[in-house]
Amino acid sequence: MKKIYFCGALILCTTLFNSCVTVSRTLEEGTRNTAEGFSTEPGIPLSAVTNETTAYQLSLAKNQGKAVEDAFYYLKNHATGEQMMAGEYTIDYVLEKPKGWYAQDGSSLTWNEPERSAFLSVLVRDGYDGRLVPDVKVTAQLISSTGQVLNEYDLVMAFHPLVNRNGANIELPTESFSIKIIVDPPQIRRHDPVNGDRYHEQVFAQFLPVNISESDLKEAETVDSESEWLPLAQAQGRAIKQAMNAMISSTAMDGEEVKLGDYLLTYAVEYAESFWEIKDEKLRYNMRAEMTSEKNAHVEVVIRDAETGRIIPGFTVTTTFFKDDKEVEKVSPGMMWHPWLYHYGMNIRVPKKDKYEVEIDAAAPDVKRYGREYGNQFSKDITYRFKDVDVEVGQK
Amino acid sequence: MLKLAKNNLLKILKMKYYYKILFFLVLGLCTSSMSAQYYRVYGWETPQKGWLEIMLWNKNVAKSDLTFEQNGNDYSSQGLYLHSVEVEYGVTDRFTVGMYGDFRNSSDVSLSYYRFRAVARYALFTKYQRFFDTALYLEYYQPSKDVEDPSEMEMRLILQKDLGDFRLMLNPTISKDISGEEVKDGVNGNFFGGIYWRRYYAIQLGAEYYGRYGQIRDLLPSAEQEHVVFGVADLKFFKGFNWQLGVGAGLNSGSDDLIIKSIITYEFSTLRPSKQSM
Numbered sequence: 001m002k003k004i005y006f007c008g009a010l011i012l013c014t015t016l017f018n019s020c021v022t023v024s025r026t027l028e029e030g031t032r033n034t035a036e037g038f039s040t041e042p043g044i045p046l047s048a049v050t051n052e053t054t055a056y057q058l059s060l061a062k063n064q065g066k067a068v069e070d071a072f073y074y075l076k077n078h079a080t081g082e083q084m085m086a087g088e089y090t091i092d093y094v095l096e097k098p099k100g101w102y103a104q105d106g107s108s109l110t111w112n113e114p115e116r117s118a119f120l121s122v123l124v125r126d127g128y129d130g131r132l133v134p135d136v137k138v139t140a141q142l143i144s145s146t147g148q149v150l151n152e153y154d155l156v157m158a159f160h161p162l163v164n165r166n167g168a169n170i171e172l173p174t175e176s177f178s179i180k181i182i183v184d185p186p187q188i189r190r191h192d193p194v195n196g197d198r199y200h201e202q203v204f205a206q207f208l209p210v211n212i213s214e215s216d217l218k219e220a221e222t223v224d225s226e227s228e229w230l231p232l233a234q235a236q237g238r239a240i241k242q243a244m245n246a247m248i249s250s251t252a253m254d255g256e257e258v259k260l261g262d263y264l265l266t267y268a269v270e271y272a273e274s275f276w277e278i279k280d281e282k283l284r285y286n287m288r289a290e291m292t293s294e295k296n297a298h299v300e301v302v303i304r305d306a307e308t309g310r311i312i313p314g315f316t317v318t319t320t321f322f323k324d325d326k327e328v329e330k331v332s333p334g335m336m337w338h339p340w341l342y343h344y345g346m347n348i349r350v351p352k353k354d355k356y357e358v359e360i361d362a363a364a365p366d367v368k369r370y371g372r373e374y375g376n377q378f379s380k381d382i383t384y385r386f387k388d389v390d391v392e393v394g395q396k
Numbered sequence: 397m398l399k400l401a402k403n404n405l406l407k408i409l410k411m412k413y414y415y416k417i418l419f420f421l422v423l424g425l426c427t428s429s430m431s432a433q434y435y436r437v438y439g440w441e442t443p444q445k446g447w448l449e450i451m452l453w454n455k456n457v458a459k460s461d462l463t464f465e466q467n468g469n470d471y472s473s474q475g476l477y478l479h480s481v482e483v484e485y486g487v488t489d490r491f492t493v494g495m496y497g498d499f500r501n502s503s504d505v506s507l508s509y510y511r512f513r514a515v516a517r518y519a520l521f522t523k524y525q526r527f528f529d530t531a532l533y534l535e536y537y538q539p540s541k542d543v544e545d546p547s548e549m550e551m552r553l554i555l556q557k558d559l560g561d562f563r564l565m566l567n568p569t570i571s572k573d574i575s576g577e578e579v580k581d582g583v584n585g586n587f588f589g590g591i592y593w594r595r596y597y598a599i600q601l602g603a604e605y606y607g608r609y610g611q612i613r614d615l616l617p618s619a620e621q622e623h624v625v626f627g628v629a630d631l632k633f634f635k636g637f638n639w640q641l642g643v644g645a646g647l648n649s650g651s652d653d654l655i656i657k658s659i660i661t662y663e664f665s666t667l668r669p670s671k672q673s674m
Contacts, residue, residue: 046669051489051522193444193489194669271524285665290441291632292597293561352560394524394558 034084037178040203042085045195047128051396052192052273053339058129060243061340065130067236071163072123074232078220080212085127087203091181092123093140095212097219098169101158101368102375109369109379114169117214121167122155124183126198133199134313134335134342135186138166142177145209150177157313158367159305161374162221162229163236164313172214180206189275190337191345193285196276199337200283221371230308237309243341244268244302252300254390262377263312264304265384267319267358272298272347273396275336289395295347296393299333301360302343303382312378314367317344322357322385353393359385434480434498435606435626435644435657437565437590440529440556442519443486446667449494452660453480459654460646466505467542473652476502480513485666490519511545512538517554528555533567546576552588561595570612582611592630600630604642616650623647624655636663 031038049055072092075081081094098114124136138155150173155166182204190196221229247268248255255268272295274287289295299319305312321329333346350356362382369375434453443449460473477500484494496513519531533552539545550571557564569586573579586609592602604626610616628642637660644655 048669197669200670285668286635288597288635291594292600293558293563293594294597296560393560396523 036082036084037205037207039084039086039091039205040201041087042127043088045088045126045128045198048194050192050194050339053195057243057246057340060239060246061126061129061131063242064236064239064340065125067232067239068123068125068132068163069130071229071232071236074162074229075220079218080210080216082207084205084207086181086183086205087201088127088198089133089183089203090123090125090127090130091183091205092125093179093181093207094121094123094165094220095119095210095217096121096221097217099167099219099370100372101370103368104364104366104379107364107379107381109376111372111376116169117172118170118212118217119167120153120155120170120179121160121165122181123163123165129340131342132164133186134337135188136166136199137184139182139184140168140170141180141182142170142173143180143206144173145176155181156368159312159314159365159369159375159378160221161371162233164310167370172212176209176211178206178209180204186337187278188335188337189277189345190283191273191275192339193274195339196337197283197285233308233310237304240302240304240311240341241309247300247341253297253392255300256386256389258384258386259306260382260384261380262306263380263382264306264309265360265382266302266304267360267386267389268300268302268343269358269389269391270298270300271392271394271396272296289347293393293395295349296395297350297391298345298347298396299331299358300336300343300345301333301362302341303362303365305377307374307377311342312365312367314365315344315362315382316366318361319346319348320359320361321348321350321389321391322359323351323354325357328356350391350393354391355388356391357385357387358389359383433606433608433622434478435588435604435624435642435655436640436659437567437588437604438517438531438533438552438554439563439565440519440523440531440554442490442492442517442531443484443663444665445486445489446665446669446672447486447663448666449482449484449486449492449661449663451480451482451484451662452658453482453496454478454658456656457652457654458656460652461649462652464500465544466508466510468544471502471504473502476500479507482513484515492517508540508542510540510543512540514538524558528557528566530555544576546573546578548573561593563592563594565590565592582613585609585612585615590626590628592628598632600632602628602630604628604644606644619648620650621648622651624651626655626657628657637661638663 032041075094079094079096083092096119098116099119100114101112102109122138124133140153141149142151144150153168153170155168157166184202185199252268252270257266272289274289277286301317318332329348331346333344336345455478457473457476462473463470464473479499480496482496484492486492494515498511499509501507515535517533531554535550537548552567552569555566567588571584587607590602590604594600606624608622624644624646626642626644631639640659642657646653
């Protein structure tokens with residue numbers, strides 16, 4: 001009997017010890033060494049066929065990811081860059097010459113000259129489908145050979161001519177340094193009861209030291225001729241367009257796209273649906289939409305660059321539903337992760353199944369536009385009213 | 397007094413979920429205002445893969461001229477309490493299995509276990525693809541040895557239709573005794589249905605009908621059939637919790653006159669998708 005107690009105590013102690021080890025892990029621990037450096041232990045995120053996605057639709061997401069990856073390889077080949085898996089992400093970094101940018105100034109754009117000595121950008125992509133993950137917070141630390149943090153930068157999502165990414169102009173250290181990228185998970189809601197359960201933890205990727213000076217840096221997007229990189233940007237747009245067509249034709253009850261100056265504006269309406277959301281700092285599945293008819297439809301909005309078809313970041317969107325010119329619903333949908341088409345989305349309530357007018361309003365995007373030529377756009381606000389929108393009511 | 401009640405309710409809502417389960421199990425067992433049949437109309441939705449649903453059913457026959465049998469004796473159904481504890485688990489997003497243990501007591505019979513049930517539900521198609529959202533339900537009844545009832549198989553066709561804020565749920569049902577002398581009897585025909593107003597999350601009202609007609613090829617005289625209507629309210633106080641309270645009235649002499657039912661459900665994710673091997 002004593003032996004049984006002893007074995008039981010041993011198992012209990014081992015379990016407790018293991019739990020403690022797990023709990024006490026710091027950002028640097030639990031890592032994996034790679035040829036490019038070391039990172040949080042990688043793990044492929046979910047990719048299941050569910051009530052929200054088919055195998056074909058998952059392939060549409062992969063097409064989008066492939067187009068973004070092709071753009072990264074172009075940057076890497078024309079500048080300095082590297083790639084590493086970390087947690088549920090693939091993290092790519094690129095070092096280029098410092099960049100100038102356009103910023104919104106009232107109803108027009110103001111050019112800001114390049115500053116500092118380099119431009120560091122990071123693409124945080126999904127480990128399964130390769131798409132850029134929206135709403136991640138990205139921090140870059142430049143670390144000396146002795147482990148000292150020389151500089152730290154917040155890398156902010158912005159519009160770029162070739163591929164949108166998080167970035168900032170930085171001061172290059174005079175000595176050899178390694179780049180450590182820290183990614184905090186997105187705070188946005190996620191569609192899909194299964195695939196939406198992703199991006200839980202902060203992760204990092206620390207690349208091997210680089211010894212690079214200002215004179216070594218190149219300018220990948222503008223030095224080369226437009227014909228080389230523009231098709232890569234347009235390929236990203238085509239992949240998104242393909243997913244949007246699938247959304248409108250096979251999933252949504254109604255949807256349409258219009259061209260408005262620099263923008264392509266698309267809406268779609270579906271049944272109200274459940275989602276994952278961050279609550280009390282934890283990712284939880286909110287099934288309320290399925291358990292009541294208080295919300296009976298879901299509106300989705302995508303705003304793309306008319307030139308390349310890529311999604312433009314940084315909008316605040318408002319959608320208003322009208323019946324006989326009377327407002328029946330008004331919401332400000334936030335960005336939502338979706339297994340194959342990111343969009344601004346929110347559950348809504350309309351009086352009944354009917355035809356409505358849907359007005360979409362969005363102020364010009366609150367992001368930097370890099371690129372002397374291609375960054376000079378998106379200064380106008382958006383207001384457009386779609387007519388005869390078929391809204392069926394129900395809960396998915 | 398009201399302030400005290402409000403404070404207590406707030407305390408309950410702040411409890412972790414396992415305390416909530418315990419609290420409501422105790423609450424259910426203590427609900428004293430609550431014949432061998434349970435009353436529930438099933439809908440198309442099933443717990444998702446890896447989700448566990450714990451349910452506590454209570455029923456009280458408040459007024460009745462009917463009797464029930466135990467240990468070879470007949471007892472008055474009036475004052476009979478039925479208690480059932482159920483666990484259902486989502487094997488896939490469409491397929492769920494469950495087990496019940498049924499207990500009963502009355503002024504003449506002390507609390508005793510009297511039946512085991514096993515159920516399986518499968519949701520067909522994708523929601524809103526067909527005129528009715530359709531699911532299949534199979535249930536096996538195994539009475540305890542103290543009860544002379546036969547073992548029984550029951551199959552329900554679950555039909556669901558959302559009509560704006562209303563949800564219509566129909567359960568045409570057949571059942572067959574598969575042991576004892578009754579095995580030679582034919583298939584019984586039953587029909588259960590309900591309509592629910594789902595406009596608000598916290599409280600949803602509904603009306604239900606339960607009819608048991610006897611063997612399909614030899615229907616019982618109408619006076620001996622069971623026809624019961626319920627008014628029900630579904631209450632949701634916090635995420636995953638549902639409490640259905642209902643008052644039923646028998647419409648003929650073959651039915652209990654007044655029935656009170658309570659079904660407390662708590663659903664929670666035991667194995668979240670990112671922890672499941674895909």
